[in-house]
Structures are given as C-alpha cells and as structure tokens.
Amino acid sequence: xxxxxxxxxxxxxxxxxxxxxxxxxxxxxxxxxxxxxxxxxxxxxxxxxxxxxxxxxxxxxxxxxxxxxxxxxxxxxxxxxxxxxxxxxxxxxxxxxxxxxxxxxxxxxxxxxxxxxxxxxxxxxxxxxxxxxxxxxxxxxxxxxxxxxxxxxxxxxxxxxxxxxxxxxxxxxxxxxxxxxxxxxxxxxxxxxxxxxxxxxxxxxxxxxxxxxxxxxxxxxxxxxxxxxxxxx
Amino acid sequence: xxxxxxxxxxxxxxxxxxxxxxxxxxxxxxxxxxxxxxxxxxxxxxxxxxxxxxxxxxxxxxxxxxxxxxxxxxxxxxxxxxxxxxxxxxxxxxxxxxxxxxxxxxxxxxxxxxxxxxxxxxxxxxxxxxxxxxxxxxxxxxxxxxxxxxxxxxxxxxxxxxxxxxxxxxxxxxxxxxxxxxxxxx
Numbered sequence: 001x002x003x004x005x006x007x008x009x010x011x012x013x014x015x016x017x018x019x020x021x022x023x024x025x026x027x028x029x030x031x032x033x034x035x036x037x038x039x040x041x042x043x044x045x046x047x048x049x050x051x052x053x054x055x056x057x058x059x060x061x062x063x064x065x066x067x068x069x070x071x072x073x074x075x076x077x078x079x080x081x082x083x084x085x086x087x088x089x090x091x092x093x094x095x096x097x098x099x100x101x102x103x104x105x106x107x108x109x110x111x112x113x114x115x116x117x118x119x120x121x122x123x124x125x126x127x128x129x130x131x132x133x134x135x136x137x138x139x140x141x142x143x144x145x146x147x148x149x150x151x152x153x154x155x156x157x158x159x160x161x162x163x164x165x166x167x168x169x170x171x172x173x174x175x176x177x178x179x180x181x182x183x184x185x186x187x188x189x190x191x192x193x194x195x196x197x198x199x200x201x202x203x204x205x206x207x208x209x210x211x212x213x214x215x216x217x218x219x220x221x222x223x224x225x226x227x228x229x230x231x232x233x
Numbered sequence: 234x235x236x237x238x239x240x241x242x243x244x245x246x247x248x249x250x251x252x253x254x255x256x257x258x259x260x261x262x263x264x265x266x267x268x269x270x271x272x273x274x275x276x277x278x279x280x281x282x283x284x285x286x287x288x289x290x291x292x293x294x295x296x297x298x299x300x301x302x303x304x305x306x307x308x309x310x311x312x313x314x315x316x317x318x319x320x321x322x323x324x325x326x327x328x329x330x331x332x333x334x335x336x337x338x339x340x341x342x343x344x345x346x347x348x349x350x351x352x353x354x355x356x357x358x359x360x361x362x363x364x365x366x367x368x369x370x371x372x373x374x375x376x377x378x379x380x381x382x383x384x385x386x387x388x389x390x391x392x393x394x395x396x397x398x399x400x401x402x403x404x405x406x407x408x409x410x411x412x413x414x415x416x417x418x419x
Binding site for chain 2: 010043048050051052055057064065067072171172174200
C-alpha cells in the first residue's frame with residue numbers, strides 16, 4: 001500500500017460529505033473495505049460531518065415509537081452473531097430465510113412489553129405564540145394547530161403604502177408564506193398548508209415589507225422588519 | 234433475552250447497539266430513548282415537514298434494528314453511526330419524494346452564515362462546537378456549499394449547476410475548504 005496522501009484524505013472527506021457521484025462513490029466505498037487507513041480517515045470525516053447537526057433536536061411524538069415497534073418484523077430474531085460477519089446488503093436476505101426457518105419457534109414467544117419512555121407531549125395540539133420584535137413596532141401571533149388558524153396583532157407598525165407579510169422559517173431557512181397581516185387592527189386567518197406543516201416551537205416567524213397585496217413571488221422581496229420565535233404555550 | 238433496566242442505565246450506547254444486534258428489543262427501546270430527540274433533529278433539518286421527518290425517523294430506527302450488527306465500536310462512535318444512518322435515510326427520502334426543488338445557490342460572500350453561532354447553544358457537544366468553530370473560519374459561501382451537499386445530498390455536479398459555476402471551480406473551492414477544515418480540526 002502506498003503512503004496515505006492528501007488526495008486520499010480529500011476523497012475520504014468527499015465520500016463522508018456526499019460530494020461525489022455514484023460511480024466514484026462505489027469505487028471509494030470499495031476502498032473502505034480494502035484500505036484501513038482510508039477507512040480510518042473516512043471515519044474521522046464522518047464524525048466531523050455528523051457534528052454539522054449541532055441542533056440539540058426535539059422529541060418526536062410518542063406515536064413515532066409505537067409506529068416503529070409495529071413495523072418491526074415480528075419474527076426477526078435471527079442468530080445475531082451470524083449477521084455480524086455479513087455485509088449489510090446480504091443481511092436482509094439471510095435474515096428473511098432464517099426468519100422463515102424459525103417461524104414456528106417465534107409463535108411461542110411471549111410478546112415483549114413495550115412502553116415509551118421518551119416523555120413528550122402531543123406537539124400539534126398545543127397552541128403556539130410568537131412575539132415579533134424589531135427596530136420599531138411589535139407583532140404578536142398566536143396559532144392554534146387544531147384549527148390551523150392564527151391571530152395577529154400589530155402595534156406601532158407603520159410601513160406606509162406597503163403590506164406587512166408574515167413568514168414561517170424553519171431550520172431549512174426557506175420561508176413559507178403565512179399571509180398578509182393587518183397593521184391597524186387584529187386579524188384572524190387560516191394559515192396556508194405549506195406553513196402549517198412546518199409550524200412548531202422554535203420556528204422563526206418574520207414580517208417583511210412587501211408591495212400592497214403581498215409578495216408577488218411567493219418569497220420575501222422586501223426587508224424583514226420584525227422577527228421572533230414560535231413557542232408552545 | 235432482554236436486559237434489566239439497571240444494567241442498561243450504565244451501558245454505553247455502543248454496548249446497547251451490540252445488544253440490539255442480538256435482537257434485544259429492550260436495548261433497542263433504550264437506544265431510541267437516548268437518541269430519538271437528536272435523530273429527530275437530524276430528520277427535521279433535512280425534512281422540515283414534520284410528517285416527513287417522522288416517517289424518516291421511523292425508517293431510520295428500523296434500519297438500526299436490522300443493521301446494528303454492522304456497527305463496529307472499534308471504528309467510530311455509536312452516535313456518529315446513528316447520525317450518518319439517519320442522515321442518509323432522510324436525504325434518500327428528500328430526494329425520492331419527487332418534490333425536491335434544488336434552488337439556486339448564491340455564492341456572494343456577503344451572504345451571512347445562516348447557522349446560529351455555536352456559543353448560543355447550550356446542549357451542543359464538544360465535537361459540534363469544534364466543527365462549528367472551524368466551519369465558521371471558512372468563507373460563508375464555502376461553508377454553505379458543504380452544508381448543502383450534506384443536508385440536501387447534493388454532489389459536486391449538482392452544486393456546480395445550482396451555483397452556475399464550472400464543475401472544476403466548485404471542486405477546487407470545496408477541496409480547499411475541506412483542507413482548511415482539516416487543519417482547523419486537527
């Protein structure tokens with residue numbers, strides 16, 4: 001084996017970040033198996049890449065665990081160590097065969113007691129509020145996930161012959177239109193489905209200055225003057 | 234089969250995965266209990282629609298159940314293995330939905346780095362802090378290219394197209410950024 005070069009290390013990084021196309025990727029993956037130094041470099045880069053998810057995360061609904069359990073193959077109790085020596089793509093076939101062989105034994109097994117220990121509230125049911133602040137003015141938004149409706153109240157918001165438009169911006173940074181708001185009186189409105197789907201605690205809500213009638217493009221065109229974060233009540 | 238809760242509390246995630254590989258469902262539940270919050274965050278980062286993210290999370294854990302035997306504790310941390318598996322699953326889902334719109338990438342360097350400052354977060358790990366710090370030393374647009382690759386499953390070719398730049402330019406730019414990142418992290 002030749003000495004491990006910078007190019008080798010870069011290839012390991014490219015593989016870990018998903019930068020290379022299928023053909024090159026297959027070659028690089030083959031090398032993982034044959035070249036321990038390359039595999040080690042790849043592992044290091046994988047750890048760096050994984051650390052890009054710096055978000056602490058959030059609890060999924062309890063129904064997620066129930067759904068996972070219900071999707072587990074009921075008879076998937078193959079001899080585990082025999083699986084360890086297999087390449088992953090062979091695992092499915094062998095597991096299926098073994099599962100078929102031991103089907104009889106499985107029927108006798110008592111069901112495992114399952115209880116969910118991730119303590120989470122049913123997030124969509126909780127109403128949410130956001131207080132949007134900026135250089136000038138204040139807007140409060142409340143959102144009821146059950147009905148999909150929001151209320152908005154503005155004070156001190158004077159943007160002349162323009163419309164203030166509300167946006168929901170989740171982690172992906174892409175704004176979802178929530179609609180024009182009334183800057184002089186409280187307003188009630190149904191939130192569009194796109195925005196509704198991503199509204200949750202932690203999502204940024206922002207007001208941008210748009211031409212009368214709202215953004216023509218479906219994305220903010222004017223400056224963002226107020227913003228705040230949704231919090232569950 | 235099945236572990237008692239007291240020996241599970243003390244066991245590392247790597248040990249729990251080994252038990253999952255043996256078909257231990259209570260170990261599997263323990264892995265879920267310890268990692269679901271983080272891994273759901275991974276799914277949400279890639280699939281902001283909660284329903285999609287939950288589906289991806291379910292698929293990821295089903296893969297954990299099936300592939301736990303391929304985890305090798307001598308070759309890396311259990312959390313990295315879990316995050317990588319979940320990221321891959323979520324990106325596959327993002328790409329297979331047929332609704333993925335690969336938007337243009339703006340390479341102007343005055344675009345502010347959209348990632349929140351690492352110091353503003355409390356629950357961030359040492360690793361995450363280090364990587365965030367080093368990513369922060371890159372030009373914002375280079376950091377954005379690397380993030381887009383990883384979070385959206387975009388290859389060099391796609392990045393070049395979306396940034397409307399020659400493939401060679403994008404490649405050398407990212408490679409240079411990766412080397413800077415490497416220096417900073419070592």
